[in-house]
Structure formats: structure tokens, C-alpha cells
Amino acid sequence: MFFGIRKYIFVFLCLFFSAASVSAQSAGSLSFPKPRFDLPLEQASSSGHIKLIWAPETELPQSGFDYQLQKSSAADFNQNTIIYTGDDLATYMSGLADGTYYFRLRHVEEKTTAPASPWSDTLILNVEHHSLTMALWLFVLGFFVFGAIVIVLLKGIKDVKA
């Protein structure tokens, strides 16, 4: 019976400390509210660039924390990249290839970059570049127009000299 009580006490202590640990983590990450993007969460781009803007948290202290922006090609952020950490309220991204990109934002401690808030809602960016066929046709058209200008100019100069 004695050993049975110790077993229950042991299990209770394990559960207690686990709960305390989780509580401590969430108490730290909940010390700041989650940030939010200041634009619609569904975005599209036909040229591979976008300006991401996020809302300042005016009720928070002006220093001591940074924003951290994460990018991923997967909705669950399984593989991800931190693309910005700092106190700016926007970042301009360019040169993105066709595809879907996921972005999320959180606060981090300025010096340690330890998480200081939950992640924001996810912003989804769909990049679908203009048709290359159309682009090449326009390139050919431009070449033709430019060539015609040069020809008319050269002919005009020649006629004037004559």
C-alpha cells in the first residue's frame, strides 16, 4: 500500500511539474499579444514581389522586443526560414518564383530572440508570374518598334544629306 501511494505521489509530481513548465512557457509567450499583418491574409502577385506590412502594437513598450517574420512553402511551416528580425513594421520581398508562400509573425525578445508572443495568423501569398509567351511576344513587338524607329531615322538622315 505504501508503495502504491508513492507511485501516485510520483505521478502527481510529474504531472504537476509538466503543467508548471507548460504554464511558464505560455505565460512567457503570452507576455505580448500576437501581432497581426496590416493587409488581407490572402495575397497574389504576378511579378514576384510584395510588401508585407504589420500593425504596431501601440499599447506595448517601444523597446525591448522585435518582430520576427518567418516564411515557408508549407502551410504547417515544417520547413521555414526566418527572413526578418527587427523593429521595422514592413519588409519588401522580391524575386519570388511561382508558388504559394506562407508568412507568419511573432514578437521576440530583443536581445535573446526568445519567443515573446504566439504566432500571428498566417498570410498566404500566391505568386503566378505573367505568361512568358505573352512577355516574349511583347519583347518581339518592342524590338520591331525600336528597329523601325532606327530605320526611319537613318533613312531620314540619308535623305536630308542627299
Add this chain to the structure above:
Amino acid sequence: MFIQETILNSQLGWILLACLGVFWVALGMYWGRKAKNMEGFMLAGRNVGLALGTATAMATWITSNTTMLAPQFAFELGIWGMLAYSTASFGLFLFAPLARRIRQLMPSGFTSGDFVRLRYGKPTWIIFLLISIFYSLTWLISMGMAGGILMNALAGIPYQYGMSAILLVCVLYTLFGGLYAVIGTDYIQSLIILIGIVVVGYGVVSHVGVDEVYGHVSTEQPMLVNVLLPAAVMAFFNNMLFGIGEIFHSNVWWSRAFAMRQSVGQKAYFLSGFFWFPIPIAAGFIALAAGAIGINVTSPDMVGPLIAANILGKAGAVIVFIVFFCSLASSIDSLLAATSDLITEDVYRKMINPQADEQRTRKVAAGVVVGLGIFAWLVCLPRIGTLATVLFFAGPMVGSCIWPILTGLFWKRANATGAIFGMLSGSIIGLICYFTIGWYVASLIGAAVSMSVVVIVSLLSKDQFDWKQLDESQTVKASG
């Protein structure tokens, strides 16, 4: 705004702005003493030599767009973007023989409007004036915006104050000195800009190598090194034709053609294109280095000055500030002077008061300079859009002017019907494409449509224009 650390503190920024402003206004007053009459005020006595001619053409074409928009092109469209921007030099190259032809046909001409009026008649002239003045205003507004953005990015001077200061300085010295002041200050500004670009370019390459820049861009921004990036492929000839259209039609360039000595114009424009060509490439490379250096870009039109100032520290930031001030001033003064000439000569003297004497005309010209400055200031205040979207809105309109001007100077069969419908159809269809596809195709479409209309109408016509009608030497000279 979006918080981005400035390199210069506001106090130093204001001191620099004040010193440069006073210096430029003083120069304007000094050179303005030469402007004894309207021909002196508007055309610097028609006696500008090769060195000044080359410098003024190059400096005027190095605008804040070159130092801020070229980096934006590179940052958004990559390698093709850089090259696309540098094709704007083709406008200078191709205008060289036009400058010679203009002086031959119109030895007493004053404005591009004079040419269109004499060549095609009044209806075409009015449409041309609307396009030209609209373009001049959008360019002026983009310059004003750039001034505010620049001062804010480098020194934290609030956008509204920086924009107001740069417009005020340019209005003052243009008012006092006319084209003498504009060309004289352009010469100094072009030297400063060239030296500054070399210093900044060397600084960036020393700080981060080409390999490192390429490595970062190809990993994080892969489409920027893709030669088949569709937006960039479309932008290549669009930008070239936009530049050609700007130069072919704008009185900024025609006034210089009239101001230069007859034997100088062609050489000056060719040389200016040659010197201008590598500058957007250098500016574009600077922008591509942003990621490798670790700079967060919050707005694409700030990427150039931000990186330059970040790399070179405080002393370099001062150099950058001066270079960008010069690039802005060299363009704003030209716009103010040329647009004032166009409105004064074509609208006031030709339409409203043909009997106006020189004193009256000079007052009107001065009033127009001030009025343009105030208008630009009011429109710049809310800071709408980025530089690219503001300026390229005029793209289809200026693109549609290429063929009426080109054929008007060299082809006797070109006529008013072709010119009018060319400009109208090119502008309308180009603007539709601007809104439905994007700004990077609008000028190309405008030029292509205009070309088709002008050529077809001219081929169907039996007109044979008499070139002597363009010489108004008996009647145009401003009375005095």
C-alpha cells in the same frame, strides 16, 4: 512610417539642406544676370557650347529616378531591370540627329510646341500640349516626391518638409536665372553626381563582393537573376520606348537643342548618352546587394539611398545626400524652366496674348514657374503611390508622341491626321494596358499603336510638306 534607421541625424540633414539651398539660389542669381532678354532667359542666348551642352543633357537625365527608381527596377525586376533602365540612354543617342535637324529647320524656334503647331496645325498642337504638359507635371511631381522620400530616408526629415524645401530651392533659382542658371548648375551637379556614383559603387563592391551578392540573390530572390522573368522581359523595351518618347517630345530637350550652338547639339546629346548609360547599372547593382548586406528594405524606392548610406557610414551619407540633392535639383529646374517656356510661349503668347511685350512675357514666365511649384507641392503632399506608378502613368502618352515627332522631322508625307489619331489611339490603348496588364507594358503598346496609325495614314496620304514653313524667323522672336 515603417521605421528604418536613418544614418544622418535630422540636424545635420537640415544644415546640409540649408547650405545647398542657399548655394544653389546664389548661383542662380549670379548666372541670372546674363539673362537680359527672353531669349537669354529661355534659351541661354542660343550659345551653349559642347561641354555645358553635354553636362546639362546628362545631368538633366540623371534624375532622382536614376538614383532611386533604377535601384527599384533592379530590386523588383533583377538583372533585366537594370539593363532595361539603362536603355533610357537610347533616347539621348537617338535625339542627337534630331537635335541637329531641329536647329536646321527652326533656327528661331523656341519650343517643341512651335514645331508641332507649324508642322501639323492647331488641333494637333493642342493635343500635343495637353500630353506634354501632363507629362511634365507627372515628372515634376515624381521629383518632388523623391525629394521628400530621400530626405526622410537619409536624415529623418519629415517627408512634407523635405519635399517642400527641395521644390522651393529649385523654384527660386530657376526664377532668378532661367536657363542660364539651369545649365550652369547642371554642369556642377553632373560632376558631383559622377564622382559620387563612383565613390558609392566602389564602396559597395569593396564591402560585399559580386559573388556574395549573386549567391544571395540566386538563393533568396531567384527570379531576379532569371533572364526569363516575364515582367522584366516586358519592361525592357517598354522602358526604352518610354525614354525615347520622353526625350523626343519634351520641351526639356527641345529647349536645349535650341540653346546649343548649331554644330554642338548632335555631339552633346550623343556624348551625354554615352556617359549616362552605365549609371543606372551601377545604381541597380547597389540595390541587388541589399540582401547580402542584411538590410531590410521597407520601400523599393528607398533601397538605393539606404544601401549607399549604410555602406559608407556618416561621411558617406553626407556624400550621398549631396549627390541625390544634385540629381533632384538638376531635373526639377529643367522641368520648371522648360514647362514654363512651353506654357508661356505656346499658351500665353500664341493663344491668349500675341501682342504681349517682353516685360509682360517675362512676368508671366516667372508666374508660371511659381505656379508649377505650388501645384507640384500640393499634389506631392499626400505621397500617392511609388515613383514608378506615378511616372509611368504618363508612359503611353509620351510613347504615342514618338512617331508624330520622328516622321514630322524627316518624312514629308507625315500629316496632321496621322499625328492626331496616332497620339490619341496610342494614349488610350496604352492606358487601358496600363490598368489591365501593368505599367511595364503601357509605353510599348502606346508607341506600337501610334506607329501603326501614323505610318498607315501617311502612306495613304499624298501630302508633301514644305520644310520652309517651319522657319518662323520673321515672326517668332519675342518682342522687346
